[in-house]
Amino acid sequence: MAVRKRVEEIGKKRPVTVEINGQKYAFEVEPRLLLVHYIREYAGLTGTHIGCDTTNCGACTVLMDFNGKWKAIKSCTMFAVQANGKRIITIEGLAKDGELHPLQKAFWEHHGLQCGYCTPGMILAAAGYLMINPNPTEMEVRHGISGNLCRCTGYQNIVKAILAAAEEIRSSGKPVIE
């Protein structure tokens, strides 16, 4: 085994540029910085929450652009350096021109939240899932959000809200994320 280098020699800060909600952010960060900390502490966007910090709860879910396709990922399980040059959408980027996104509206109307802690992750996981399956059954919605934990609602109203939003998005003819 090679001798371990002195700590100060490795893992130096490096520039990382990420486009969040259409705006470019550039900061010098350590390679070990997690994307969720970059979003919250560097970009100052605290709508993305940290729940379990162990890839279980989904509170840190954001959308990331993979070759033109938005996909839901858990930002506590990616290093910020991996997101260098990438585009992401957080909960702050969903409403357009003062108008709530259909998912946000549906969560409001169907009481899809109580304390609200899981809500940003829940909504972005739902957005990610509706892009895969725009016309889901109730069971499919439950499977789609199985990576997100809510300790208040018992999920009933979250599922109702996502089904209602799916219908609203389909009838509007617009994509889930414009």
Added chain:
Amino acid sequence: MIPRKFEYLAPNTLAQALNMLRKYRDAKILSGGMSLIPMMKLRLVSPQYVIDINNIKGLSYIKMVGKTIRIGALTRHADIEHSPLIREKLPMLAEAAEVIADQQVRNLGTFCGSLAHADPAADWPANVLALDADMVIQGAGKRVVKASKFFKGPFETALKPTEILREVSIPIPDGPKVGQAYLKFERKAGDFATVGVASVLVLDKNNKIVRAGIGVTAVAPAPYKAVKAEQVLVGNVPSKELVEEAANAAAEMSDPSSDLRGSAEYKREMTKVFTRRSLKKALERAGVSI
């Protein structure tokens, strides 16, 4: 949770990545990161160098070459879940992909990364064992290892520290009647398996089993090919008794440990139950009733 400091390397070619592996000995390959990053955060591993292979072009693919399906090093679980080619030729893999963790994890985690990580309770190993896949390993040269010789123990494979699992080549099961199934027993949605059993059966026109592949995960230090159960099946016409005998043989080969997911005795019993159900489902899909 903050991992220990490390140097981040992002090669653009496989050759560069392999050079880095040779040069920096305390290094880990980062593909999906769904196992590596949590382990780094818990400081169960603290590599000095992390080699991110996500910028290497041409490693993400699912393609048919002759009578095989080839899956590349950067192919994600979600790619397999939604691939029409997989649904047609290897439906068992789509079935397995659906029950791995959750949507977000499947969007990042990779098939080859999971196999190289070799968690003893992961889903993919059972599948590649049942399908008799070839593991294509790239180091200084290229070598191919059968899935049955790949898994050595918990988190231990035939891979050397200077090698990368660059592709898995899976022979498409072929014959008059083919049935495949992956059945997973989990405590809660997205959990690791309490037991998982993958079955591939090929039968001739007279319903005689000509090929049987059974892979079992989570009930031994390493996932295993239930060779004894396969031997029970091959050459025979399936019946309830034969399936039961094979299920018993698969369970006999298990070596589970007691943990939060159940006692060793319980897991051995569940290995029998899920082997039976997995074989029955494969037979049903082959259009054979017993």
